[in-house]
Amino acid sequence: MEREKEGEADINMKQFTSVHDVANINALVEKALAYKANPLVDKSLGAGKRMGLIFLNPSLRTRLSTQIAAENLGMQPIVFNVGSEGWSWEFEEEAIMSGTTVEHVKDAAPILGNYFDVLAIRTFPSLQNKKDDYSELFMNQFIKYAGVPVVSLESSTLHPLQSLTDIITIREHLLLAPPLEEIGRRCKIVLTWAPHIKPLPQCVSNSFAQWINAWGEADFVITHPEDYELDEQFTKGATITHNQDEALKDADFVYVKNWSTYTDYGRIYCNDPAWMLTEEKLKTTNNAKVMHCLPVRRNVELSDEVLDSSNSIVTQQASNRVWAAQTVLAEILRSGPL
Numbered sequence: 001m002e003r004e005k006e007g008e009a010d011i012n013m014k015q016f017t018s019v020h021d022v023a024n025i026n027a028l029v030e031k032a033l034a035y036k037a038n039p040l041v042d043k044s045l046g047a048g049k050r051m052g053l054i055f056l057n058p059s060l061r062t063r064l065s066t067q068i069a070a071e072n073l074g075m076q077p078i079v080f081n082v083g084s085e086g087w088s089w090e091f092e093e094e095a096i097m098s099g100t101t102v103e104h105v106k107d108a109a110p111i112l113g114n115y116f117d118v119l120a121i122r123t124f125p126s127l128q129n130k131k132d133d134y135s136e137l138f139m140n141q142f143i144k145y146a147g148v149p150v151v152s153l154e155s156s157t158l159h160p161l162q163s164l165t166d167i168i169t170i171r172e173h174l175l176l177a178p179p180l181e182e183i184g185r186r187c188k189i190v191l192t193w194a195p196h197i198k199p200l201p202q203c204v205s206n207s208f209a210q211w212i213n214a215w216g217e218a219d220f221v222i223t224h225p226e227d228y229e230l231d232e233q234f235t236k237g238a239t240i241t242h243n244q245d246e247a248l249k250d251a252d253f254v255y256v257k258n259w260s261t262y263t264d265y266g267r268i269y270c271n272d273p274a275w276m277l278t279e280e281k282l283k284t285t286n287n288a289k290v291m292h293c294l295p296v297r298r299n300v301e302l303s304d305e306v307l308d309s310s311n312s313i314v315t316q317q318a319s320n321r322v323w324a325a326q327t328v329l330a331e332i333l334r335s336g337p338l
């Protein structure tokens with residue numbers, strides 16, 4: 001409790017894989033904004049420490065922002081693109097490795113744990129095997145065998161660094177706006193499904209819902225076509241509607257994201273272009289700020305007119321990835337080894 005008062009609620013952060021690793025979201029957000037104002041204030045915190053960034057899947061923002069964050073703290077980041085440059089990993093216990101996998105995570109991860117003080121990993125879902133994906137098989141096996149603190153760079157079901165960034169970005173805008181208490185209502189955040197040409201993971205949407213619900217400082221609405229319900233463990237607490245027009249009314253922030261179906265796992269049931277967010281649709285909002293984690297399919301998920309308008313804060317949002325990563329790494333460094 002005392003630590004929460006001091007804004008140090010997360011001093012025992014030993015890993016960062018979901019909102020459950022965070023004791024006080026607002027304290028973390030304030031620390032991130034302080035890093036944004038003064039990026040090198042802790043430039044000696046990670047001196048002599050190495051961070052391994054392990055990518056089984058592609059990335060632009062996560063890869064670069066986390067490296068910059070580590071360097072701002074004096075750490076040496078080293079990237080390993082396992083997915084394109086390394087041996088193919090096996091994650092199943094007792095697997096008979098007579099197929100395409102070459103190296104078991106129980107052999108690879110302890111070596112990485114000896115090379116690095118902190119590890120971070122990106123492991124997308126298969127979208128074929130719901131049980132493995134939603135049990136976070138890859139992430140949990142990596143954590144089990146790494147022996148050092150692990151940061152998620154996006155897993156099968158969640159993208160916590162993105163979600164922390166999203167709340168940092170929303171908070172920045174709320175600080176600039178007239179206090180909502182004065183106008184007698186809470187901030188309204190809408191997560192809207194958008195069309196896409198291929199099945200995408202539910203990670204960003206699950207994670208955004210999980211964090212906004214845990215944050216608890218906004219009225220939160222999720223809108224999507226029928227049969228696109230996300231896992232209730234993440235959405236519980238939000239208002240869910242299939243009526244996008246109704247959802248968008250008076251919104252202050254609109255988060256646009258495609259996801260494939262969860263119940264009948266990893267499918268595309270709808271590609272209706274009417275779900276794309278356009279300037280016309282934004283007219284019913286409270287001049288909403290438009291968010292997207294990127295990369296975005298222009299004129300499929302979001303129209304050019306919206307993305308290139310002053311309502312769009314996607315560049316600011318992606319730029320804030322540095323401060324989210326720096327804050328999490330600083331908390332992990334301060335918490336010490338496992």
Ligand code: CP
Binds near residue numbers: 058059060062162294
């Ligand atoms: N938003 C996000 O995670 O971007 P990258 O996939 O480019 O890292």
